[in-house]
Amino acid sequence: MKGDQMKFGHRSRGYSYILPSMVFIVIIFMIPLTYTVVMSFLRWNLLRPDLGIRAAGFSNYVRLFTDPFTLDTVGRTFYFVLGAVLIELIAGLCIALALDTEFKGWKIVQSVLLVPFMIAPVVVGYVWRFVLNSDYGPIIHLFRQIGLGGLVEKPLLSNPSAAMPVLIVADAWEYIPFVTLVLLAGLKAIPYEPYEAAFVDGASSLQRFYYITLPLLRPSILVAVVIRTLTSLRVFDIVFIMTGGGPGTASETLAFYGYRTAFQSYNVGFSSAINMLTFAIAVVFTILYMKIIGGGKKYV
Amino acid sequence: MRNRFLLFLVVLLTVSCFAVPLQLSSEVGIHTDAWKTRMEGFTNETGIEVEIQQFPYANYLDQLMLGYTSGRVEIDVPYISMLWYPALSIANYIYPISDIPGYEKIDESDIPGIRNAKLNGKTYIVPYMNELGGIIYRKDLFEDPTEKTNFIAKYGYELQPPQTLEQYRDIAEFFNRPPDLYGVTLMGRRSIFLATHFMQRLWAKGGALLDLNMRPIFNSEAGIEALEEVKYMFQFANPAAMNYDFQEALNEFISGRSAMAEVWTTGMFYVEDESRSSVVGRGGFVGFPRPEEKLGEKLPMLYISWGFSVSSAAPDKEAALEWLLYVTDTQNEVEAAPTGNIPARFSALNSPALAESFPWIGDFAAAMENCIPTPIVPLIPEGGSIVSGIIAPAVSEFLAGTKTAEQALNDAVKEVDRLMRDGGYY
Numbered sequence: 001m002k003g004d005q006m007k008f009g010h011r012s013r014g015y016s017y018i019l020p021s022m023v024f025i026v027i028i029f030m031i032p033l034t035y036t037v038v039m040s041f042l043r044w045n046l047l048r049p050d051l052g053i054r055a056a057g058f059s060n061y062v063r064l065f066t067d068p069f070t071l072d073t074v075g076r077t078f079y080f081v082l083g084a085v086l087i088e089l090i091a092g093l094c095i096a097l098a099l100d101t102e103f104k105g106w107k108i109v110q111s112v113l114l115v116p117f118m119i120a121p122v123v124v125g126y127v128w129r130f131v132l133n134s135d136y137g138p139i140i141h142l143f144r145q146i147g148l149g150g151l152v153e154k155p156l157l158s159n160p161s162a163a164m165p166v167l168i169v170a171d172a173w174e175y176i177p178f179v180t181l182v183l184l185a186g187l188k189a190i191p192y193e194p195y196e197a198a199f200v201d202g203a204s205s206l207q208r209f210y211y212i213t214l215p216l217l218r219p220s221i222l223v224a225v226v227i228r229t230l231t232s233l234r235v236f237d238i239v240f241i242m243t244g245g246g247p248g249t250a251s252e253t254l255a256f257y258g259y260r261t262a263f264q265s266y267n268v269g270f271s272s273a274i275n276m277l278t279f280a281i282a283v284v285f286t287i288l289y290m291k292i293i294g295g296g297k298k299y300v
Numbered sequence: 301m302r303n304r305f306l307l308f309l310v311v312l313l314t315v316s317c318f319a320v321p322l323q324l325s326s327e328v329g330i331h332t333d334a335w336k337t338r339m340e341g342f343t344n345e346t347g348i349e350v351e352i353q354q355f356p357y358a359n360y361l362d363q364l365m366l367g368y369t370s371g372r373v374e375i376d377v378p379y380i381s382m383l384w385y386p387a388l389s390i391a392n393y394i395y396p397i398s399d400i401p402g403y404e405k406i407d408e409s410d411i412p413g414i415r416n417a418k419l420n421g422k423t424y425i426v427p428y429m430n431e432l433g434g435i436i437y438r439k440d441l442f443e444d445p446t447e448k449t450n451f452i453a454k455y456g457y458e459l460q461p462p463q464t465l466e467q468y469r470d471i472a473e474f475f476n477r478p479p480d481l482y483g484v485t486l487m488g489r490r491s492i493f494l495a496t497h498f499m500q501r502l503w504a505k506g507g508a509l510l511d512l513n514m515r516p517i518f519n520s521e522a523g524i525e526a527l528e529e530v531k532y533m534f535q536f537a538n539p540a541a542m543n544y545d546f547q548e549a550l551n552e553f554i555s556g557r558s559a560m561a562e563v564w565t566t567g568m569f570y571v572e573d574e575s576r577s578s579v580v581g582r583g584g585f586v587g588f589p590r591p592e593e594k595l596g597e598k599l600p601m602l603y604i605s606w607g608f609s610v611s612s613a614a615p616d617k618e619a620a621l622e623w624l625l626y627v628t629d630t631q632n633e634v635e636a637a638p639t640g641n642i643p644a645r646f647s648a649l650n651s652p653a654l655a656e657s658f659p660w661i662g663d664f665a666a667a668m669e670n671c672i673p674t675p676i677v678p679l680i681p682e683g684g685s686i687v688s689g690i691i692a693p694a695v696s697e698f699l700a701g702t703k704t705a706e707q708a709l710n711d712a713v714k715e716v717d718r719l720m721r722d723g724g725y726y
Contacts, residue, residue: 043722045681048387048390048681135479135540153539154539157543158542243490244491246490246700247488248702249697250700264685265682
C-alpha cells in the first residue's frame, strides 16, 4: 500500500514537472491545429459573410483530392522538398567533413558560412532575383562570358522547366549552412576510440566513413533532414518573391497554393484543407525518416 | 486639493470622450501622401481632429478584412481601392455614404467612373485618385525627325502615339533595338499586372469577362485573340520583362531602355521624378489603343481608382462626410496633386494650375473622357479571385508555353464557373 502511494507520488510529481510544457504545447500547437481541422470542414469565405459559415462536410477534402491541380501541386512540392533537402544534405555533409579539423581561421570560416542562413528568406529571394536578372545579373553575365549564353537566353525565372530548379538552388544556398552546423556538431560528438580501433584494424578512410562516421552521425542527419523537410514543405517566401508561383503554375507549391486560396480568394475552409494536407504529408515524411534513418531507435 | 484633482480628471475624461479624432486608414503610397497634406487644413477649418493609420499595400486589405471580421477595427474612414468595396459593402463593413445627410453636396457628375462606386443605387466610395491603363511613351523619340522619316519610310504612315492596336505593334517593332532600347515594356510576372495586358485587349476587341448572368465568357474568339496578341507583343520587350512587375517595368522605362511602357497613369510621376528618372520631361501618356475599326467608339479601358469610404461602425458619420467634402473639393484636389496624385474630378484635371505641374494631364483627361472607365476586376466580392487567382495564372501558362490559348482560357472559364456557383450566382 505504502509502495503504491510512493509510486503514485513519484508519478504525480513527474506529471507536475511536464505540466507547464504540456500547457504550452496545448496552447501553441493543439488549439491552432484543432481550429484548422474544424475550419477545414466549413464553407467559409471571408469575402462573402452574407453567405455565413456553413458546414461543408468533406466537400473541401473531396474537392482537394479530386482536383488534378492538387496532385500537380503536391508533385511540385515533393520535387522542391526532395531536391532541396538532398542538395543541402550532400553539400552540408561535405562541408561539415571538411571543417571537422581545426585549422587557422576555422572560426572565421564558420562565421562566413553562416551568413546566408542569417539572411531573411525574403531578402534571399530578392538577392537571387538580382543575381539571375538577365540584364545585369552576375550569373547570366558569367554564362555569357564563358560562351554558354544560349543556355540562359530565356530568363531562368520565366522558363517553366528552370524556375523550380532555380528555387531549389536558392533555398539550398540559404540552408546548407544550417545543415552543415547540425552535422558538424554531430561529428564533434563522435568519440575518437572507434576510429582508433578501425585504424588498427587497417580500415581505409572510406570504410571508416561508411562504417563509423555515417552510422554515428545518423541522429544528427535525422534532425537536419526532418527539420529541413518540414520547413521546405512550407516554403513560401522565396516562391512569392522570385516567381510568384509562375511561370504558369510551374513553381506553385502547396504552401503558396494555401496562401493564394486564403489571401486571394479568402476561402478559409478550402485553404485549411490544403494546410491539413501539408500537415499530413509532414507527418508521413517524419515517420518515414525516423524509420529509414533512425532505424527504429528513439532519437527524438 | 484632492477635489481639484478629481475635477481635473473628470474634465479631462469628458473632453477626451467628445474629442475622439476621426480615424483614417490607408496604404503607404504617393496619393495617400497627397491627401495627407490636407489633414491640417481640415482640422483648422472644421475643428475635427484626424489621425491616420497606414499599412503596406501588400497587407492592407488583409488587415482591414481581419480587423472587420473580428470586430476589432477602429477605422472611421478607410481609404481603399475601388476593387475592394464590393466585399466590404456586402458584408456591411462600410456604410452607404449617399445615406449620410448632406451627401448631396458632393458633386458626383464631376467624377468620371462614379458609376463603379455604386451598388444598388447607393454610393459606397468617393473616388479621390483616378487613373487609366494606357501607354507611357518617349516623346523625344516620337518627335525625333530622323525617327519620323524612317518610320514613314517603313510603315507608310506618320509616327505618333499609338491610337490603334496595329500602330502599337508597328511602333513597338520599329523601336525594338535590343539590348539598348526595347520597343515596349510589359509586365510578365504571374500577377494581376500581367492580367491587365489581357484584359485591355479583351475589352478593346469587344470581349468581356462575364455576361449579364455572371457566367464567364472570356474564352471567346476575342479572348483567344487578346491572349495571342499579348504574347506577340512580348517579342518586342526585353526578355527579362517576362518576370517584371509594375515597379520593374517602370524602372526599365525611366532608365531610358524602352520606347513605350504599357502601364498606367501613375507611371508619369516616376517619369518626372528627377531623383531616379533619366527621361524627365520626355514622357507622354496615351490611353490604350483599340482596333482600327473601333476608333472613335467609347470602349472600356482599365480604370484604377482609390477613394474614401465610411465604416458602418464609425460613430460620427457626419464628421466623416465633412472630411470627404473637404478633401475631394476641387481646389484641395488641385493643391494636393503635385505631391503625387491624379485627381478624380474633371474640374481638377482641367484646372490650368494642374496643367502647369503636369503637362501630360490634358492627354489623360482626354483619354478619360473618351472611354468607359472599367475596373480590372468585376465589382463583386469574387472579382479579385477571378483576375488574380485565375486569369493571371492562365495568361502566364500560355506565355510559358505550357498551354495553348484555348486550353488556358477554357480551364480558366471552368474555374471561374465553379467559383461563381460556390458563390451562389447561379
